[in-house]
Ligand SMILES: Nc1ncnc2c1ncn2[C@@H]1O[C@H](COP(=O)(O)OP(=O)(O)O)[C@@H](O)[C@H]1O
């Protein structure tokens with residue numbers, strides 16, 4: 001699904017003070033592309049992603065998804081859109097502690113009205129894609145940080161979303177787990193998944209095919225990554241071997 | 242459809258949250274619910290039971306299920322023998338006792354004249370004449386003979402005396418109107434019984450030992466032929482006919498039947514409930530109110546407990562509640578998850594409470610009433626009242642779970658995810 005961002009402005013009001021965080025961003029994200037958004041801390045990367053992913057309302061401008069202006073969507077429509085069309089991976093994995101891996105992944109599927117057996121089957125399939133088929137019945141507390149993040153990726157992709165949003169998905173992970181996450185993103189992209197990923201690590205940005213650099217709320221560069229420079233992360237199991 | 246999905250997801254979350262919560266947390270909350278339930282049901286039940294104990298005493302020892310008694314403007318029940326044989330012939334009737342009842346006095350220590358300024362050792366009493374065997378079959382009164390022996394049909398000059406009339410048993414006896422307790426009265430002691438203008442010396446055969454509120458407490462009882470002699474009554478007109486009916490009989494309908502049969506013209510027909518002194522019913526109402534007041538406090542405590550538990554649970558999970566909302570789980574489903582959790586606690590607490598109340602407390606105290614000076618208390622927990630209390634607890638808990646969940650869930654999704662206010 002293509003996303004068109006038109007003259008996007010986001011400002012925050014704190015009493016009389018107005019902070020303009022996004023100062024007019026216009027760009028398009030192509031269907032099936034893997035885009036990295038980079039920039040210094042405080043540049044506005046997360047804010048930008050929240051506007052694109054319908055987690056927040058822009059102050060000015062518009063975000064157009066599937067040809068529809070999101071300014072014209074009701075809250076309920078936005079929630080439904082997030083549930084059915086988008087997938088989210090946050091810096092915090094935010095898994096429900098009392099649900100097992102497979103139950104956590106099945107939850108949004110149940111919310112979409114899938115029968116229980118079908119939801120659990122899809123959840124198992126998603127966990128298999130992130131190489132967690134051996135940990136289906138484990139609680140989050142029994143999993144490592146990297147494994148928990150992979151569960152949250154499985155939760156984000158189980159319903160085959162049009163767009164996968166990831167905000168610093170590797171920020172809390174060690175090197176090896178981070179590489180594992182990037183390997184999964186690479187595979188998902190190969191399978192046609194649209195991915196928009198915020199990161200402050202240039203190396204991981206090179207897993208994407210396009211890098212957008214933000215600074216102080218404006219796009220300062222927007223470049224394709226030449227195929228030769230694109231970094232592939234091997235299956236962590238293969239790397240170890 | 243959307244609503245059903247919310248319920249489904251809410252239930253899915255709630256069930257697992259409770260199942261995988263720490264055993265201690267679950268035990269503690271269920272325990273609070275249990276105590277609240279017991280507080281709601283048992284406190285009122287004991288208080289009402291206390292009064293019910295008195296009511297039961299009146300029914301068992303005096304009124305029976307239906308009491309036929311003398312009309313206000315009459316001295317006795319006209320056509321008594323006809324009424325008795327008619328009532329006995331009715332299929333519902335299991336038991337019947339006819340009694341002669343008159344006001345009189347009983348005097349002890351009459352051989353030694355009172356010192357100057359002292360009043361005779363004399364008390365007002367209700368003088369009752371019964372057929373000893375029939376009365377015992379009806380009210381099991383012989384079980385209450387604490388000293389001496391029960392009456393038998395051929396007894397001459399023998400009486401039973403109630404405990405309020407005897408100084409060593411009298412429970413605040415001297416404070417009661419018309420009662421002044423007798424000294425030195427034991428089985429074998431001679432007492433003077435006066436009815437109207439007739440006085441007769443009789444011998445105490447037994448002393449009844451009952452609770453203060455027993456209708457037997459201030460009675461003097463003798464075989465009916467003795468009282469009839471004392472009264473000089475030649476006909477067989479009695480003052481009271483107490484009737485027991487088979488269990489399950491509608492006593493109100495039965496009383497109406499008796500009235501309609503013509504007995505109403507000669508006597509007053511009342512169910513046990515109607516015949517019991519008005520004060521008892523009032524006290525019952527007061528005690529029930531006190532029980533409900535205490536119960537309400539318990540309910541507030543339960544509500545606050547659940548509120549705090551859910552509030553803390555939700556606020557510490559605010560971030561991932563935000564994320565769940567972010568990924569499209571509806572706020573309603575998350576709120577329902579907390580409501581269902583609260584309901585589970587309330588229902589499990591109530592279920593254990595029900596088992597304790599009906600499986601143990603009610604049958605146990607029914608068989609072994611709590612012996613209190615004013616009555617033998619049982620626990621009164623009618624199913625309808627208990628159901629209402631369970632409902633009250635469940636509704637309160639559901640609200641107490643919903644409110645804090647709502648407070649947290651309705652916060653802006655992104656603010657929750659980012660931990661902003
Ligand atoms: N709700 C808010 N109110 C005020 N300022 C905000 C708010 N949210 C973000 N900001 C500011 O916007 C800027 C960009 O934030 P953010 O998008 O989180 O940056 P990044 O993700 O690139 O590190 C920061 O300076 C931040 O302080």
Ligand SMILES: [Mg+2]
Nearest residue numbers: 045046047168
């Ligand atoms: Mg950020």
